[in-house]
Amino acid sequence: MTRQPKPHTQSPGMVCYDFKELSPRERYKLLIGAVVPRPIALVTTIDREGRINAAPFSFFNCLSADPAILAIGVEYRPSGPQKDTGRNVRETQAFTINIVSDHILEAMNVCAVPFEPGIDELQKAGLTASNGIKVPSPFILEAPAAFECRHHTTLSIGNSREIILGEVVYAHMRADTIDTTNLHIDPFALDAVGRMGGQGYVSTRDYFDLPTMSVDQWNKGELAQRTPRRQDQSE
Ligand SMILES: Cc1cc2nc3c(=O)[nH]c(=O)nc-3n(C[C@H](O)[C@H](O)[C@H](O)COP(=O)(O)O)c2cc1C
Numbered sequence: 001m002t003r004q005p006k007p008h009t010q011s012p013g014m015v016c017y018d019f020k021e022l023s024p025r026e027r028y029k030l031l032i033g034a035v036v037p038r039p040i041a042l043v044t045t046i047d048r049e050g051r052i053n054a055a056p057f058s059f060f061n062c063l064s065a066d067p068a069i070l071a072i073g074v075e076y077r078p079s080g081p082q083k084d085t086g087r088n089v090r091e092t093q094a095f096t097i098n099i100v101s102d103h104i105l106e107a108m109n110v111c112a113v114p115f116e117p118g119i120d121e122l123q124k125a126g127l128t129a130s131n132g133i134k135v136p137s138p139f140i141l142e143a144p145a146a147f148e149c150r151h152h153t154t155l156s157i158g159n160s161r162e163i164i165l166g167e168v169v170y171a172h173m174r175a176d177t178i179d180t181t182n183l184h185i186d187p188f189a190l191d192a193v194g195r196m197g198g199q200g201y202v203s204t205r206d207y208f209d210l211p212t213m214s215v216d217q218w219n220k221g222e223l224a225q226r227t228p229r230r231q232d233q234s235e
Helices: 024-034 084-092 102-111 121-125 215-219
Strands: 041-046 052-057 060-065 068-075 094-099 145-156 161-173 193-195 201-203
Touching: 041 068, 041 084, 041 102, 052 068, 052 084, 052 102, 052 121, 068 084, 068 145, 084 094, 084 145, 084 161, 094 161, 102 121
Parallel strands: none
Antiparallel strands: 041 052, 041 094, 060 068, 068 161, 094 145, 145 161, 193 201
16 A cells, blocks of 8 residues: 555644655655646757757746746656756756747657657657757757756755756747747747646646736735736737
8 A cells, every 4th residue: 555644734724744754756746736837848958979869847947037047957867877968968068948839749748758868859759950059959940939058057956856057048039929129928929838747738828917016006905907818919
């Protein structure tokens, strides 16, 4: 029988867990099930011989705009060897983050197959590699947006994973995703997909605005309202 972690009962209607009492797998389940949706980075790198690698990461986010820092969390494989992405970043000091749209979701899933080192997942997935401008890693032509990153810092946070920070040095945006007069990104053209717990995904098509309120508005009782954004509405 599988072990069932014993919840604490702190307050009615809540089920609470002390992370000290949970196994790594149990912590993982709580975190990836509740911290959702997570954006997905399809990370392209090259190895020492210049061979292309691609893999998706949903321990991924934008942590800062100045400097422009994107972060990915790369686990070590249970069997020991490092994932190709982590090794390639260490060796080349660069990587490219490709945003995953609905259109390339299945191709992204092919890139998650644990192929041997040296296998070009982009080729397997039918995606097109295009030369990076400022970094040696390629970007994916079919991705709606791609950010070329130079390795900034690797945080060694334990013996099972590392957090890699990259500083964005160049951006490729598909022309229909951006209004170049004000740099607004059209969420419907981007059509990004997010990761849920387990094998789940969500689209970003159910989109609405909810403006942040000023203290003045709050004091006057003017609660901001949700307004659905239609596909043909500009910002
Ligand atoms: C949507 C999705 C998100 C993933 N997120 C992560 C992640 O955040 N960290 C990680 O180590 N592996 C993650 N994986 C698994 C890796 O993509 C997988 O282990 C891949 O084979 C690693 O490839 P590499 O050895 O070429 O780097 C994810 C897989 C999928 C399908």
